[in-house]
Amino acid sequence: MVKILVIPGSNRSGSYNVKLAAAAAKELALLGADVTRISLIDYPLPLYDEDQKVSDGIHKNALKLAEMISVHDGVFIASPEYNSSISPLLKNTIDWISIIRKKDDKPWTPLKGKIVGLGAASPGNLGGVRGINHLRDVLVSVGCQVISEQTLVPTAGKAFAEDGSLIAERAVRSLSNSCQSLFRVSQALG
Numbered sequence: 001m002v003k004i005l006v007i008p009g010s011n012r013s014g015s016y017n018v019k020l021a022a023a024a025a026k027e028l029a030l031l032g033a034d035v036t037r038i039s040l041i042d043y044p045l046p047l048y049d050e051d052q053k054v055s056d057g058i059h060k061n062a063l064k065l066a067e068m069i070s071v072h073d074g075v076f077i078a079s080p081e082y083n084s085s086i087s088p089l090l091k092n093t094i095d096w097i098s099i100i101r102k103k104d105d106k107p108w109t110p111l112k113g114k115i116v117g118l119g120a121a122s123p124g125n126l127g128g129v130r131g132i133n134h135l136r137d138v139l140v141s142v143g144c145q146v147i148s149e150q151t152l153v154p155t156a157g158k159a160f161a162e163d164g165s166l167i168a169e170r171a172v173r174s175l176s177n178s179c180q181s182l183f184r185v186s187q188a189l190g
């Protein structure tokens with residue numbers, strides 16, 4: 001069974017990206033994936049500090065997240081846009097995981113080759129496209145295989161129903177395409 005990890009890049013209560021992550025998880029489950037949806041609230045990490053890493057080692061929550069990523073074939077990230085770029089929460093999380101090189105004294109780079117699908121929800125008209133493009137660059141730079149299809153949810157305040165489901169038609173179609181591609185590529189290469 002194809003295993004997909006779904007990560008919202010926001011911990012905000014009422015987050016549009018948490019809702020987008022939930023919609024992606026539902027779509028992927030309908031395709032037959034074994035989906036795990038997590039919240040980064042459960043994996044708090046200090047702002048990355050090289051001196052702290054040298055003195056204390058790699059943070060246990062970075063190692064836990066790395067383990068979660070490595071046991072899944074693919075990952076879906078729903079990413080907020082901050083000042084036209086990646087959210088600090090996601091960047092910090094990726095930075096921590098990207099420095100992992102070993103497990104049980106054997107080489108281990110959990111992000112290398114990982115299949116990743118991206119989505120973004122934003123109250124603005126651009127739907128977070130600038131942030132998602134930066135996120136794509138960051139993930140590619142650490143060795144992830146980011147699929148081409150991506151989902152943008154502009155004017156996110158109107159895109160979700162009261163129960164949290166995604167109702168904006170274009171975004172629904174786009175999410176379906178993104179999830180199908182993530183599922184297929186994860187199945188083939190994950």
Ligand SMILES: Cc1cc2nc3c(=O)[nH]c(=O)nc-3n(C[C@H](O)[C@H](O)[C@H](O)COP(=O)(O)O)c2cc1C
Pocket residue numbers: 009010011012014015016017018080081082083084085121122123124125127128
């Ligand atoms: C510091 C900061 C910068 C932001 N910059 C942008 C931006 O460049 N583009 C945008 O569409 N929204 C921007 N926003 C608004 C976020 O998209 C909005 O807060 C959104 O709800 C965050 O995602 P979430 O709902 O998943 O928490 C910014 C918000 C903050 C706090």
